[in-house]
Amino acid sequence: MPINILMPALSPTMEKGNLAKWLKKEGDKVKSGDVIAEIETDKATMEVEAVDEGTIAKILVPEGTQDVPVNDVIAVLAGDGEDVKAAASAGAGAAPAPKPAATTTPKPGASATPTPSPTPDDPNVDLVYGAYQRGMYKTAFDLATARAQNSNDAKAMTMLGELYANGLGVKRDYAKADDWYKRASDAGDREAMFALAMMRIAGRGGTVDKDSAVKLLASAAKLGEPKAAYNLALLYLDGQTLPQDLRRSAELLRMAADAGSPEAQYALATFYKEGTGVPKDLEKAARLLQAASLADNVDAEVEYAIALYNGSGTPRNVPAAVALLRKAARQNSAIAQNRLAHVLATGAGAPVDKVEALKWHTVAKTAGKGDPELDDILADMPPEDRAKGEAAARKWIGNNVK
Secondary structure: OOEEEEOOOOOOOOOEEEEEEEOOOOOOEEOOOOEEEEEEOOOOEEEEEOOOOEEEEEEOOOOOEEEEEOOOEEEEEEEOOOOHHHHHHHHOOOOOOOOEOOOOOOOOOOOOOOOOOOOOOOOOOOHHHHHHHOOOHHHHHHHHHHHHHHHOOHHHHHHHHHHHHHOOOOOOOHHHHHHHHHHHHHOOOHHHHHHHHHHHHHOOOOOOOHHHHHHHHHHHHHOOOHHHHHHHHHHHHHOOOOOOOHHHHHHHHHHHHHOOOHHHHHHHHHHHHHOOOOOOOHHHHHHHHHHHHHOOOHHHHHHHHHHHHHOOOOOOOHHHHHHHHHHHHHOOOHHHHHHHHHHHHHOOOOOOOHHHHHHHHHHHHHOOOOOHHHHHHOOOOOHHHHHHHHHHHHHHHHHHOO
């Protein structure tokens, strides 16, 4: 299976960076820890390491590209024994590449390869996590191994589980990931409990064990792990692994939502909107949708836009609703694309623009969101306008649909 190489963060607050240089080319063989590229911000330049052994099958973001979002796929690695051409084809649509800058000038004073700092006086500074955030996975692995073995550090054990589970800086090994997550979990680390629970549900590192997974999720949720609370809520909602309990599901979603989980905020908003496990309350639903949409949850953006448009649980604000629909449409939400096409085709909330309406209608249809009513509304467009709309749709689909 092709392995995606992601744009790493140089700091916890970094959102975008520049891909300054590729040190490997397509077809080159690499092993875990090999330096393959250099990325930079206005403050630092950092090396990107290969996450596993294999061959660079496809480079998706050319060197010199600026403002590449963190966690975007920048290249695809074919694993050992994998067909390189097939991996390249599979990864060809993995991520649209931003336009390369005309020139890339190194920032004054930026060192090519920062040397890891010596152990700081401040014990709260975590060198292991810092190396991980900067994409220095082999360094993170070495530091975490030393800390886990010498100090029985639970966070370091969790990091080793993460690195082994994802093949970062070391060859992927689910059995070793399971072992390190279990050690950290036994030491009381809530993140390890959650990670181990998800491995048990998927059967990675051993057999599927949903009973054990539920206990781990419950323990992690009790310790305040929002992802554990959210996933446990889904199990209570589903009613298959656990007896269905909508009230308990709502309680867990509220716990995760209060901790800032946009997925939980969206799910709990749906509960309040429909009166599931909680009394129906459209105002609470709207507030939760607003919070989740501010965190770029696309489903929440669409639902909050609809609430704003209709004045449901919140004061009616059509311009804000249309702006949110545009944002969600650009994030490839077929529902938003369809709703925006209606607004533009009818002028109900924005000036009529049938060319753009046809563009979004066509894009939404490509994603399976057909609309006979819009077909009728746009049927009488002049041929030149229809050609413009169809050309815009083709361009969008070619650049953005994976």
